[in-house]
Amino acid sequence: MLNSGISVLLEGNNLERLLNGLFVTLYVAFIAAIISIVLGFIIGIIRTSKNKLIQIPFRIYLELFRIIPILVWLFVIYYILPANFGLNLSSEVVALLVFSLWGIAEMSDIVRGAIISLPKHQMESSKALGLSTIQMYGYVLIPQALKRSIPPTINLITRMVKTTALLTMIGVIEVIKVGQQIIEVNNRSYPIVSFWIYGFIFFLYFCICFPLSRFSRKLEKKWAI
Amino acid sequence: MVDVLPYYKTALWLTIKLASIGIVFAIIVGMICSVIQYFKVKVITNIVQIYLEIARNTPLLIQLFFLYYGLPKVGIKFSEELCGIIGLTFLGGSYMAEVFRAGMEAVTKSQIEAGRAIGLSNVQLMRYVIIPQAFSYSVPGFGANCIFLIKETSIFSGIAILELTNTTKNLMGIFYKTNEALFMLVIGYLIILLPLTLFLTWLERRVRHAEFGN
Numbered sequence: 276m277l278n279s280g281i282s283v284l285l286e287g288n289n290l291e292r293l294l295n296g297l298f299v300t301l302y303v304a305f306i307a308a309i310i311s312i313v314l315g316f317i318i319g320i321i322r323t324s325k326n327k328l329i330q331i332p333f334r335i336y337l338e339l340f341r342i343i344p345i346l347v348w349l350f351v352i353y354y355i356l357p358a359n360f361g362l363n364l365s366s367e368v369v370a371l372l373v374f375s376l377w378g379i380a381e382m383s384d385i386v387r388g389a390i391i392s393l394p395k396h397q398m399e400s401s402k403a404l405g406l407s408t409i410q411m412y413g414y415v416l417i418p419q420a421l422k423r424s425i426p427p428t429i430n431l432i433t434r435m436v437k438t439t440a441l442l443t444m445i446g447v448i449e450v451i452k453v454g455q456q457i458i459e460v461n462n463r464s465y466p467i468v469s470f471w472i473y474g475f476i477f478f479l480y481f482c483i484c485f486p487l488s489r490f491s492r493k494l495e496k497k498w499a500i
Numbered sequence: 501m502v503d504v505l506p507y508y509k510t511a512l513w514l515t516i517k518l519a520s521i522g523i524v525f526a527i528i529v530g531m532i533c534s535v536i537q538y539f540k541v542k543v544i545t546n547i548v549q550i551y552l553e554i555a556r557n558t559p560l561l562i563q564l565f566f567l568y569y570g571l572p573k574v575g576i577k578f579s580e581e582l583c584g585i586i587g588l589t590f591l592g593g594s595y596m597a598e599v600f601r602a603g604m605e606a607v608t609k610s611q612i613e614a615g616r617a618i619g620l621s622n623v624q625l626m627r628y629v630i631i632p633q634a635f636s637y638s639v640p641g642f643g644a645n646c647i648f649l650i651k652e653t654s655i656f657s658g659i660a661i662l663e664l665t666n667t668t669k670n671l672m673g674i675f676y677k678t679n680e681a682l683f684m685l686v687i688g689y690l691i692i693l694l695p696l697t698l699f700l701t702w703l704e705r706r707v708r709h710a711e712f713g714n
Contacts, residue, residue: 341647342693344654346665347685354678433557440559444658451562458569470570477562484557 281471283461292457293472296450297479300439303367303447307374308432314375315382320412322387333383340380346441348373353445366447374435385427389420422498429491433484440480450476504671504684511667512688518581518663519650519692522588526649527642529589530596535626537597538604548597555594560655563587568659584656592649599641603634636707643700647693654689664688 284290322333340348353369356362364372393416401411443451454472461468533548555563564587567578578586607630615629657666668685672678 338697342651342697343686343689344651344665346654346657347682347689350665350669351682351686354672354682358678437557437559440561441655443561451565467573470566470573473562473566473570477558477566480558480562481554485553488553488557 283457283465283468284471284475289457292453293450293475293479296448296453299367299447300442300449301436301483303370303374303442303449304432304436304439307371307378308435310371310375311378311382311431312428315379316386318379318383319386320390320417322383323390337380337384340377345373345377345438346444348377349441349445366442366445369445370439370442370447374438378431378435381431382428385424385431386420389423389427390416392423393419426491426495426498429487429494433487433491436483436487437480450479504675504681507667507671508664508684508688511662511664512691514661515650515653515663515688516692518584518588518656518661519653522585522592522653523646523649525585525589526592526596526645529593530598530600533593533597534600534604537601538630539622552594552597555590556598560587560591560652561658563590564655564659580656580659580661583659584653584661588649588652591652592645595645595648596642599638599645600634602641603636603638604630606637607633639707640700640704643704646700647696650692650696651689 284293318333321329324330349369352373353366356364356369397415397419398411401415406414439449440451442449443455446452454476458469458472533552536544536548564583567587568580568583571577611629611633612625615625620628653663654665656663657669660666662670664685668681672681675681
């Protein structure tokens with residue numbers, strides 16, 4: 276009985292379809308990660324400014340993404356943009372948009388935290404040496420902050436990959452959706468198929484996220500941050 | 501508009517109920533796991549380690565799907581809400597364990613040695629020296645995880661629990677008032693999480709007292 280279900284995985288092009296779905300997932304996560312790393316880095320540096328007028332809006336932006344669940348953001352953007360602004364975005368683009376906005380917010384906090392956690396004398400001595408602000412950031416603060424922010428950035432990417440599971444809820448044809456399609460087709464002949472398909476997707480996610488989180492922990496230990 | 505408010509109220513309560521039960525169990529699971537890892541109990545430590553890695557490295561949605569759609573096929577069946585709570589505990593336990601483990605490791609070695617020197621047993625050492633301090637160290641982490649877990653309840657909409665997100669989706673389908681419904685959804689989460697965030701910031705400052713040397 277158990278065996279009859281697992282064979283569905285290898286039937287036809289089911290395995291290939293699942294992996295293609297996984298590719299969509301990873302593609303969204305990857306692009307969003309790149310956008311958020313680049314923009315998040317810039318915003319993170321801006322956020323170290325002591326000007327309250329700069330700090331507060333970015334803080335509100337960050338907290339909004341921290342407090343409201345990503346799924347809610349996905350729904351909000353997915354339903355509100357087309358209805359009120361006439362923008363008909365495909366669900367992939369919506370996903371990319373939400374993930375980038377979220378990633379930029381989180382990334383900016385990582386970079387800001389890394390810069391602020393540097394010992395104060397770094398900033399003071401570079402000022403004493405007569406470096407301009409740009410030189411101070413370019414030669415002293417950012418190179419050191421870069422190292423500190425790599426492990427949390429990898430963690431953020433892991434979280435993004437995990438969160439891509441939600442894309443199925445706004446209709447992106449990714450790995451879970453494909454899994455559901457396969458289950459719907461085979462449910463009659465093999466009732467047990469959902470156990471195997473969901474188990475397999477479970478395993479796929481684990482295979483992607485586990486090495487990433489291991490890697491970030493290794494770096495954290497190695498650099499003893 | 502006013503007619504649908506009761507739906508939101510029920511949904512809000514359900515969200516809070518499921519989240520708080522899940523969080524309580526998650527803290528219990530997390531503490532047990534971290535104590536096991538702290539004492540490095542043979543074999544069980546490895547099992548705990550495997551659990552932590554699995555729970556941390558897979559999305560909640562797929563854990564829930566597996567629990568709700570997968571397991572009944574091999575004869576293990578839970579109700580939706582129980583599934584939600586189990587899923588939240590499974591995920592949350594691993595995060596809580598991580599935080600608590602860091603808290604326990606932050607207790608300095610000299611204190612543990614001092615505790616042993618005055619003849620405390622392992623249990624006493626845990627009860628009177630390590631756990632109180634570890635707890636205060638890990639309050640910020642616990643708070644962040646509580647917020648994280650409450651947010652994760654939005655994923656319960658995938659397994660037909662009528663919490664905030666799912667209720668909103670249904671109401672959108674019934675009344676076609678997309679903007680209003682989504683606005684209420686955001687407000688709903690703000691009602692739960694905004695006071696909690698402020699409370700946790702306050703609490704974080706308060707518990708600093710328990711730390712040694714402050």
